[in-house]
Amino acid sequence: MDIFDKYAGIEQRHRALLSIGGDPFAVRVDRILSATEALIGGRRTILVGTNNYLGLTFDPACIEAGCKVLKSDGTGTTGSRVANGTYGRHTDLEAAFARFFARRKAIVFTTGYQANLATICGLAGPDDVILADADSHASIWDGCKLSPAETVIFRHNDPDHLDKRLTRLADKGQCKLVVVEGLYSMLGDTAPLKEFVEVKKKHGAFLLVDEAHSFGVFGEHGRGVAEAEGVEADVDFVVGTFSKSLGGSGGFAVSDHPKFDLLRIASRPYMFTASPSPATMATVTEALHQIETRPELRKRIWANAEQLHTGLRDLGFTLMAPLSPVIAIRMPDEATAVMAWNRLIESGVYVNLALPGGTPNGVCLLRCSVSAAHEPAQIATVLGCFAELASELDRLSKQNAA
C-alpha cells in the first residue's frame, strides 16, 4: 500500500479536469503587471479573480513604505513574538487597527488563515460550544477542529435555525461562540447580521464575524458588513485579513473584551509561528491609512461591481447573489464549468473556478471578484469575452438537446 493511495479519488477527478484543458488550480502567473493585469501563458490577461478589492498591491505609497522598511529593518523577524520579541511596528499596527475599528484591543497574525485559527481555538475551550454557519470558510472549520470545544452547525444565513440550536443547548453551562462571515467568499452573499445579533443577545452567546472579504468594502468607513448593518456594538470579535483589501499577507482580530490579549499567551497559532515581517507591517499600515483617507476607492469598487453584475445578468447568466464585489456565476455541471473557465483564460480573462467540495450545495461556479483598480474599459472587455462564452454555451446546449 502506498501512502498516497488515499487520494486516488481526488487524483482521478483532477485528471478528468486536466483532460478538458489547462489546470485551473495551478495557474502560473509568469509576471504580474499591475493590480488588474498579468502575463499568463505568455498572454496579457485581465485579472477578475484575485480578491484585490481596493487594488492597493501596486499603490505607490504602500510600495514606498515597504521598500523603506525592508532596507531599514531587514527581510524578516526570524521567529515568534513570544520567543523573539515584538517589534514596535507590530504594536503600532495593532494600535492602528484598534483605532480604525474604534475597539480597545487588536492583535495581528501572520496569515488570515491563522487569524481565524488562533481566535477561534483560543476563545473556545473544552467546555464551550462553537456554533458555525454551514457555509463557513476552511479556516473557520480548521479553527473549530483545533479547538477542544464541541462544534455544531446551523443552516447558512438562517438565524431561526441558530435560535433553535441555542435553545437546545440552553441547559448546558458552556460559553457559546457563534461564528459567521460578513461577505461569503464563494457566492458573494452577506450575513443577516441584525437578525443574528438579536439571537445571540437572546441566548447570551458571543458573536465572531469574519470580515475577510467585506473589510475595506462595506460600511461607510470600510469596517465591514457589521458597520453597514449598524450592529458593530453587538459583535464581540471581528477577524480579518491583510491579503485582500489591504494588499499584503497576514491577518488581524479586534475586540472590546478587556481580556482579549490573553490569546497571546493561550492560542497556539499566535504563539508558535514567525511574526509578520517588518515590510508587511509597513505596507499594511500605509494601506490602512489609504482606506481611511480615500473613500473614493469604495465608490469605485461598487461602481465596477455594478457594471460587471449588470452586464453578466443582461447576458443571461445565473448569478448567485445580489450585487457585491464577489460575483459568482452558476454553471450547469462540472465539465461545462471547466470548459468555460478554459475559454475565458484563452481569451485573456482570469476568473476562479469553484467546484463541489469548495462550494455550497454542490454548485459549480465561475467566480469573479472586482477591484477598485479595474478601468470600466477592462470590465467591458471582460463582458465581451463572457458574451462569446454565452453564445458558445447556448450553441452547446441546443446541440445537446437536439
Add this chain to the structure above:
Amino acid sequence: MTENVLNEIMALMQRYNPDGKPLDAGTELGADLNIDSVAAMDLIMEIEDKFDIDIPMNQVAELKTIGDLVALAEGQLQQG
C-alpha cells in the same frame, strides 16, 4: 441499532442516492454515495432536526457508513 432510527435515516438518505443504489447499514457514505464533506454537513443537519439532537462536528470525521450514522444518532438520543 433500533429499526426506527435506521428506517428514518434510510428515508433521509434517499436524497443523497440519485442512482437508487440498494442501501444498508454497511453502505459507505463517501465511497458508495459520493457524499463529500459539504454534503455530509447537510445530511447531519437533517438528522439533527429530524431527531431534535445535536451532533458535534468533532464526531462526524469518524463516520464511514450508514450504520455509523445510525449509531451516532442513537448515542445522542440516549444522552437526551
